[in-house]
Amino acid sequence: MPTYDALREECCEANRLLPGTGLVDLTFGNVSVCDRDAGAFAIKPSGVDYDRLTPADMVVLDFEGQVLAGTLRPSSDTPTHRHLLQAFTGIRAVVHTHSRHAVAFAQAGRPIPCLGTTHGDYFHGPVPVTRPLTAKETGPDYEWETGKVIVEAFHDLNPLHVPAALVRGHGPFTWGASGRQAVEHARVLEIAAQMALATLALDPAAEPLPPHLLDRHFFRKHGPGAYYGQPA
Amino acid sequence: MPTYDALREECCEANRLLPGTGLVDLTFGNVSVCDRDAGAFAIKPSGVDYDRLTPADMVVLDFEGQVLAGTLRPSSDTPTHRHLLQAFTGIRAVVHTHSRHAVAFAQAGRPIPCLGTTHGDYFHGPVPVTRPLTAKETGPDYEWETGKVIVEAFHDLNPLHVPAALVRGHGPFTWGASGRQAVEHARVLEIAAQMALATLALDPAAEPLPPHLLDRHFFRKHGPGAYYGQPA
């Protein structure tokens, strides 16, 4: 029986990064990481403090939601993570936080507009906000339906180009190629949200970055023409 | 003669949590914890720094306000705590802070609206603000009257479902089943207040969470159907 050691270690390490980022209070945040070949993902256990998490505490599930390893109860947000990992096949990890400025946009039901290059370096356009869930969607499958409305918001968006979404009235989810990268996206999302809030306070009609500038910034960091950072 | 060791220890520990939460400046905050069987509650002494508090410094009083143990003067807010502990029989501890964003709502005389799930996970609806105290109520029994207007604000609210109130022009009181939980409620209240302020800056007419979503979040954490965290 596989023990998923590497997966649990990566997942544990990424979860333990959260408090140091300033993005999470109490236990309001969680990271999942998947191994597509193994058909499994690891996720934080529910309501456990970050600083005493060990790899063995991580719960491993398959993509149908059956527990494969671990004795603790997984995060109550597990079905949302599972939905995103299923639907966005190009990603490996998902992060959920209640970071304060991103939550403000989610609570106001507004996408985070792309007002500058800090945003554009990571997100190729506005970060969408989901439609409200109906009363029926807020039933027993609530967390699964939450994943569904996120995916719905990406029907004409590339989740690799905009690795983040806001769930209306709730907060942000981000994703990436690794636990560490998904956490980085959660950090930049919060920074971009804070900057957008301050910008809109100065000018409620602030204009988004023009497409040529957005493309320049996003693609100097992503894709074949990227020239930011050191060659691999 | 009882020495109330366990009560004083819990009370001291909860008071000492306060500075680390970022909720209190100087000595603007205090925690009380009661033992209903013993007919007694412990509270912080007035104007003493948190980092040198010991359990022996805690003042123990009965529910009529007579000192049972301790040599220091109790917090000047003691009658407010005593009133709340008397009136809300389902609680064990009360916290008072001047946390900045919650105070802003108290100073504006506005309840903190329930705009998102961070709020709804802990408070089943808006956090009420008291009516202003009259000149007469601001006399020698001022702190006792402060408790009274809080209780008045809960005439049709369940204090176990909304474990917090704002005293108009003053600041927040929270409560809970233990010193530690009451402090947790004070932390979440401040976070919810900060998020609400930022949300209202984006949209002054932001809508509260719909009832179905509020119920889902509050009751996934509270009551018989709760599924957040680990089984006890």
Add this chain to the structure above:
Amino acid sequence: MPTYDALREECCEANRLLPGTGLVDLTFGNVSVCDRDAGAFAIKPSGVDYDRLTPADMVVLDFEGQVLAGTLRPSSDTPTHRHLLQAFTGIRAVVHTHSRHAVAFAQAGRPIPCLGTTHGDYFHGPVPVTRPLTAKETGPDYEWETGKVIVEAFHDLNPLHVPAALVRGHGPFTWGASGRQAVEHARVLEIAAQMALATLALDPAAEPLPPHLLDRHFFRKHGPGAYYGQPA
């Protein structure tokens, strides 16, 4: 020849408190402490980092501005401190900072209104802002004239009841019975300013604390009827 050791020590200690308060950036802040019997006051040297200040670095001057002890150049704000120490005979220490929210009110040319009890516990009414200095007052005696417009703003105010002022377009000065107390007043002023800003964001027409509540709070901490803190 006197060496003013106690005075310099108190002054040095109070200056060294500043960075830990979060009120000052770089070297934007200074404390003076006076000994009225000795006819002398000590003040921070100009442009020196707080963490390497020693009592011997403090510059001691008489009330006419003559240096009595010390080899460094005193703070460029020395004439303002000297003016306040001369005019407000009931105080012993003065603090100047550029704390950010208090500066915002100074830059907006608005007094900090007394919107709640955090403010009212320390300041018996709004914290006044000076009139703008004229071009002539901004000449060679600029720092002395700065003291003068502060004193002018107190022509019908008791500086012991409102131990703080905002210099228009500049920032706050506070004072007290000791270096440590004047720093405490600087801290509370900044907190009150931050709370006022957030309150005015929620309600631009927020009402000041009614007089009965202001009196209750200020006088439970000050004067013969005070009952906050421990008996001396």
Add this chain to the structure above:
Amino acid sequence: MPTYDALREECCEANRLLPGTGLVDLTFGNVSVCDRDAGAFAIKPSGVDYDRLTPADMVVLDFEGQVLAGTLRPSSDTPTHRHLLQAFTGIRAVVHTHSRHAVAFAQAGRPIPCLGTTHGDYFHGPVPVTRPLTAKETGPDYEWETGKVIVEAFHDLNPLHVPAALVRGHGPFTWGASGRQAVEHARVLEIAAQMALATLALDPAAEPLPPHLLDRHFFRKHGPGAYYGQPA
């Protein structure tokens, strides 16, 4: 072959100051320092964490952009730094950050107005914002063109009197006589931006500092008549 040891050391030290200032997140910031006699400048390598930077990691280039020393890829913003170091012959160092409040002004396309003495102590008037770059300027020479629009914004400004600019939709650049001083200017710019934002929230029509007060503050710190700090 010269090794530029002193230059790299100063540049490395200044880059390593950045995270402690709170001005940069992740790797969003960089410092360059030049030696005009040697016709060379050193700059941070692209995408490398600050806490593991060593002087040997600094990349040294000439003013035409040819690498003189170093094996890593220089910051992607190198051509902007190079342009500024070429055009502003009185400076020795350039800093770029995405500090949050300065970015808000850049994203709103507004200069930072000089609303108080904190600003006026360092910047003799408003900090200008560039015009938007055209689509053509956002081509392969984008970073060089970014330098060009900054210089354009200074056609009637003295860069030694206003050692900072905002690139529209992007963020701040500052400069100075040393790496350390350019970082100090980046810190004060962010503080001034935060104060300006809060001031404009209180009064959207807040008035700039009158010229006599601005002159008094700027020139008490700069030029032959300066009397702030200790004599050299």
